[in-house]
Amino acid sequence: MKKVLFIDYNRCIGCETCQSICEFIHRDKPFIKIFQTSTGLSIPITCHHCENAPCLNICPTKAIYKDEDDAVIINTEKCIGCYMCLAVCPFGIPSFDIRIGAMNKCDMCADRRKRSLAPACSEMCPCVAIFFGEPQALEQTIKAKIAEELA
Amino acid sequence: MRFAFLCRDKPEPSNRKIAIIGAGPAGLSATGYLVCHGHEVHIFDKLPEPGGLMLFGIPEFRIPISRVREGFAELRDIFGVKFHGRTKIVFGNKPDEGDSFVDEFIEFDKLIKDFDAVLIATGTWKSIMPKIEGGDLKGVLPALSLLFKIKCARLGYISWDNITPLKEKTVVIIGAGHTAVDVAIECMSLGASKIYMCYRRTILEAPAGYHEINFLKNRGVIWYELSMPTRIIGENGNVKAIELQQCKLSKPDKNGRRYPIPIENQFVTIDTNYIIYAIGQKLTPPFQQDIDVKLDDWGRIIVDDLHMTSREGIFAAGDIVIGPSKVGRAIQDGLYAAEGINYWLMGEQS
Known part of the structure; x- marks a missing residue:
């Protein structure tokens, strides 16, 4: 069943909890990162696990695939490190991991999902800026939240 | 916030008891890690409710109160974490003025006797x-x-x-x-x-x-x-x-x-x-007298690779170690300290 990891930039306060947790789990290489823009905004940048993923389409060795939750995953064994995925990614996500000699990126916490845990960033975000779930349920949650705030 | 994000259910008990002083981001994330490794955790805080600056400093429009409360409720209800609110840990010194919420004072030495490890995560409030x-x-x-x-x-x-x-x-x-x-x-x-x-x-x-x-x-x-x-x-x-x-x-x-x-x-x-x-926060080490916990020139607690202070079994994390910083940095520091505590208590089996 398709799952979505959605970030509501309006709710983000730039506290870097997502990045810190991701860094803790992945030992010094966070897959979600907060960038301070020149106007002083904090923007979390991470993989959107696109429905029609340009990285997946362009990969010459077909190293990128979608798993059972529709998370876009790089098979690091097949990856030749050609950077084509990064070249076409609208968010500049894939990153060359020197330790494994291949491109790597957010896998929507694949290990955690196997244990029925949500991605760590979404579980720990203090501001409820990171949503995870099946598309309809997730959109419902967001709309309900906004209704609550408008009331 | 799922402070115990590393697990879903309470694991087998380790029969180790840990005291955490300060229920802010560092203390709570450390708690989450430790309960996922089977340890019994007691949190002491002079405020009436856990959350630290996330609850008592940062305004509601930035961090929803409910988010912090839900996070602690899980620690309490699923993992049996005990919160000792309105409780101040004293280090032989007289109570400070202005501890208006505090009902109970506990000697630091008593904590050391009653627990297998102690984590100081009292933050920067001044x-x-x-x-x-x-x-x-x-x-x-x-x-x-x-x-x-x-x-x-x-x-x-x-x-x-x-x-x-x-x-x-x-x-x-x-x-x-x-x-x-x-x-x-x-x-x-x-x-x-x-x-x-x-x-x-x-x-x-x-x-x-x-x-x-x-x-x-x-x-x-x-x-x-x-x-x-x-x-x-x-x-x-x-x-x-x-x-x-x-x-x-x-x-x-x-x-x-x-x-x-x-x-x-x-x-x-x-x-x-x-x-x-609003020009910044000062470090506030919770002790006024020498308790063998070494500080650096800035007043930060010095810790080793395991986040242990110069005193055996006493650990420290969060702003008190890294200086005033963002919520995320404190949370991460709490996690690393908890990892250190777990390793120190359990050794290779951790």
């Missing part, structure tokens, strides 16, 4: 206050203690009568970081009629960023950049006005940083009821 003429007048306030009181009232722990009355008042905020912005927004919502914000550099250097300052300006905050307080003018012991020295920026130094240089004889005076200082 605002830096200026040493200028008039700095001790009534109406000169530290930003964090104002935000703290407002949050206490919102949470229902104190009555709104205890909050500095801001309705129809003029406020001058010194500083341009996130705390300064939060104070400005709270002053707005509590009905201050005029809000000034003074910063010694320009909007481009403001730590809170151009966007946030611009947002405030659009909401009517009067932005005074390149100005530094020189003295506070009083009347009958109360604040009456503030004098600001006008500055210009130096050429960038080798790190690209530009410093404010006073322009001779250029001063501005603003009439005001309150002056709120």
Whole structure:
């Protein structure tokens, strides 16, 4: 069943909890990162696990695939490190991991999902800026939240 | 917030007991890690509820109160974490003044006897206050203690009568970081009629960023950049006005940083009821006397690779180790400390 990891930039306060947790789990290489823009905004940048993923389409060795939750995953064994995925990614996500000699990126916490845990960033975000779930349920949650705030 | 994000259910007990002093981001994330490794955790905090600055400092419009409460409720209900609120750990020293919420005092030595490990995560609560003429007048306030009181009232722990009355008042905020912005927004919502914000550099250097300052300006905050307080003018012991020295920026130094240089004889005076200082937090080590926990020159607790202090079995994490920092950094530090505690207690089997 398709799952979505959605970030509501309006709710983000730039506290870097997502990045810190991701860094803790992945030992010094966070897959979600907060960038301070020149106007002083904090923007979390991470993989959107696109429905029609340009990285997946362009990969010459077909190293990128979608798993059972529709998370876009790089098979690091097949990856030749050609950077084509990064070249076409609208968010500049894939990153060359020197330790494994291949491109790597957010896998929507694949290990955690196997244990029925949500991605760590979404579980720990203090501001409820990171949503995870099946598309309809997730959109419902967001709309309900906004209704609550408008009331 | 799922502080116990590493697991879903309570694992087999390890029969180890850990005491955590301070229920802020570092203390709570450490708790989450430790309960996922089967340890029994007791958290001690002088406030009536867990959350630390996430609950008692940062305004509701940034971090929802419910989010922090849900997070602790899981620790308590699923993992059996015991929260000892309104409890202050004392280090042989006399209680501080102003611990208004504290009902119980526990000796640090007793904690060491009763627990297998102790984690100090007490944070940085003291605002830096200026040493200028008039700095001790009534109406000169530290930003964090104002935000703290407002949050206490919102949470229902104190009555709104205890909050500095801001309705129809003029406020001058010194500083341009996130705390300064939060104070400005709270002053707005509590009905201050005029809000000034003074910063010694320009909007481009403001730590809170151009966007946030611009947002405030659009909401009517009067932005005074390149100005530094020189003295506070009083009347009958109360604040009456503030004098600001006008500055210009130096050429960038080798790190690209530009410093404010006073322009001779250029001063501005603003009439005001309150002056709120939001220029940063100071470290507040929880002990006044030597308890064999070594500090560095800045007053931060020194820890080793396992986050253990110079005293065996006593660990430290969060702002008290890394200095005033973001919520995320404190959370991460708490996790690393918890990892260290687990390794120290369980060795290779961890």
